[in-house]
Amino acid sequence: MELLRRQHDEARARLPEPAYDYFAGGAGDELTLAENQEAWRRVWLRPRHGLGLGAGRPAVELLGAPMAAPIVLAPAAAQGLLHPEGELAVARAAADAGLVMCLSTRATTDLADVAAATAAPKWFQLYMEPDRSRVQRILQRAAEHGYAQVVMTIDLPVAGRREREWRHGPVAFPPGVALTDHLGAGTGRAYKPPVGGWYAPTWEDVGWVGQAGGLPVVLKGVLTAEDALMAEQAGAAAVAVSNHGGRQLDGVVPTAVALRDVAAALEGRLPLLVDGGIRSGADVVRALALGADAVLVGRPYLWALAAGGEAGVLELLTALIEDTARSLALVGAATPSEVTAAHARLRSW
Numbered sequence: 001m002e003l004l005r006r007q008h009d010e011a012r013a014r015l016p017e018p019a020y021d022y023f024a025g026g027a028g029d030e031l032t033l034a035e036n037q038e039a040w041r042r043v044w045l046r047p048r049h050g051l052g053l054g055a056g057r058p059a060v061e062l063l064g065a066p067m068a069a070p071i072v073l074a075p076a077a078a079q080g081l082l083h084p085e086g087e088l089a090v091a092r093a094a095a096d097a098g099l100v101m102c103l104s105t106r107a108t109t110d111l112a113d114v115a116a117a118t119a120a121p122k123w124f125q126l127y128m129e130p131d132r133s134r135v136q137r138i139l140q141r142a143a144e145h146g147y148a149q150v151v152m153t154i155d156l157p158v159a160g161r162r163e164r165e166w167r168h169g170p171v172a173f174p175p176g177v178a179l180t181d182h183l184g185a186g187t188g189r190a191y192k193p194p195v196g197g198w199y200a201p202t203w204e205d206v207g208w209v210g211q212a213g214g215l216p217v218v219l220k221g222v223l224t225a226e227d228a229l230m231a232e233q234a235g236a237a238a239v240a241v242s243n244h245g246g247r248q249l250d251g252v253v254p255t256a257v258a259l260r261d262v263a264a265a266l267e268g269r270l271p272l273l274v275d276g277g278i279r280s281g282a283d284v285v286r287a288l289a290l291g292a293d294a295v296l297v298g299r300p301y302l303w304a305l306a307a308g309g310e311a312g313v314l315e316l317l318t319a320l321i322e323d324t325a326r327s328l329a330l331v332g333a334a335t336p337s338e339v340t341a342a343h344a345r346l347r348s349w
């Protein structure tokens, strides 16, 4: 979409190179980063005509949340690097558009401040940490402030080999911007993540998060049928097929391909989300045809934030919702739930 290209180019022109590379980059040789988008292009749509559909109605209800379209704003760290209003601008734009935003553990705005910005439904993304009592306090705060789901990310036991980030070293935060610890000690309080940075979660942790947090768990980062079944056994309320936007292991399966495997394994028992390279309403319809109930979108709204703040994000989300409505009408489905496997034909992967 022309709008995505424009916002990307504006963001690139505005951001210091280390920040741009942090948001744009993938792991390794960035094969997976590219293949995520290419894989959707290998899904051809099979429209049905003669149905008198002048417009599609993209609104859905997913996991108890009404959404103007089956599109969720993917959790993404450090949005204060992109715009002074960071996550607050994103939360307001998502609320105005009627979409759900998912706030990252590694945000630059405390979860209470984001909750106070809008009354719209919100989700909280969790990176598990070794100190369970800390995690429990964060989850309790998320629940108290009205977050409806915890999106637990399982695909980051260690960081991927992100060469663009390594080249620049740690990205400098503008004055007044820092990662929050989500414990309410004050917005912008500098928080140094635990030494080594990351924790490798287990299936037992997934069950624990579901019990300890009191919030339903969306398990994010699943790429195989096997792990989808493990997620189900561990009590997840939903599964998000994701390879972290190509930022973890380079060479993993593109998410469009993984989605089919996971959908076949779960046979509709759990709601399914997918992300990675979704860039248009047609991509949303492709994901629905391959078995998703909704998509998450990452980099496009990050570029929109850098390019135009809250108004830029709202412009992008409005365009994606409209394009989803148009694509539904064009494929011959009145609503997202009417999209079926028969609407897609696959080129060989």
Ligand SMILES: Cc1cc2nc3c(=O)[nH]c(=O)nc-3n(C[C@H](O)[C@H](O)[C@H](O)COP(=O)(O)O)c2cc1C
Pocket (backbone or CB within 6 Å): 022, 023, 024, 036, 074, 075, 076, 077, 104, 105, 106, 125, 153, 220, 242, 243, 244, 245, 246, 247, 275, 276, 277, 278, 296, 297, 298, 299, 300
């Ligand atoms: C700069 C950046 C930061 C991210 N931070 C997080 C994060 O904090 N937690 C998380 O679960 N996923 C994170 N992700 C992954 C996204 O949630 C999502 O899986 C991915 O961006 C989707 O692919 P797309 O950017 O091609 O739409 C991040 C992605 C990017 C690009």
